[in-house]
Amino acid sequence: MSRRVRSVVALVALGALGTVLVIAVTGLEPFGHYPGPYGDVLAKVVPGERHTGQLVAATVFDYRGFDTLGEEMILFAAVCGAAALLRVRRRKREEAGTPARPAPSFATRATGAALVGPVIVFGAYVIANGHITPGGGFSGGVIVAGALVLAYAAGQVVRLRRVGSIALLEGAEALGAAGFLLLAVGGLIAAGALLKNFLPLGTSGLLLSAGTIPVGNVAVGIEVAGAVALVIAEFLEQALLEEPE
């Protein structure tokens, strides 16, 4: 099928699909008139049942935790797949040695090096307070992984690899995934239901409160940080390997 025929067929088909979708969405509740009931039920019961005001975190890690468990496994499997795909070449090239690359400017290196620490601390803060304020394991994990990009900007990527940082990132990803799984099974053992909130709930608004929700945040944070950093590291390495060609 030539490009032109294909784009005409696609336009016709997507036009039809779009028309049907527009008809469908005009039948929804008007924008701004959320009909409920689930959000309203959660808004009523979460502060009393889980001692937290962060409804989204309570939904992700507790009431709808089973979905998050599946999502964790998707993340884990996809990142393993991406890392495996990107690694085929590395084995072959490693014998040839790492090619030299131009060093980044002093300003880039200084800024990168200066920001690595604060970014990691900020990510940890976002993860640890995920059950009180906006944030949590997913966003905090990505922030922590961003520190790796800064380390790269600081010109540390080659040395990072030598000290086995890829193995460390893989370990962090696996540890986080296993941690969340154990948390889920812990509910089964301690309270008789998978992902049941089996830890003491504490006082709402404190760092140690809301039972298993902050623990889940930390596990997810470690996993996401490891997974995102691993993918970034593997892609960076590809870019470095491709350069001499």
Next chain:
Amino acid sequence: MSVLAYLVSVWLFVVGIYGVVTSRHLVHLVICLAVAQSSTYVLLLGIGYRTGGQAPIFGDIPTSTPVVDPVVQSLTLTDVVVSATVSALLLALAVQAHRRFGSVDPDELNALRG
């Protein structure tokens, strides 16, 4: 315009899929898929929005305040994570395809394989 948010979502989906179908570059294709996926964020968050509703976090606001739906927000969170990992996997496949076929044009991959 009470359906504008939903129409944006439909547009993002349709235009993203059109980009996937007519793409000439695998990286462009992955980005188009991400655009199509982002339509689901707009749709989910649009459905859960309530006029005048606050963010569903009772930190500084009393628990009687009307809030937007936290369920669709957590669904969107799942959605974003899955979208990002799918993109990473597909980009890794694009790197492999380039390595094997020396091209990132989806059509040329077909020709070389056949």
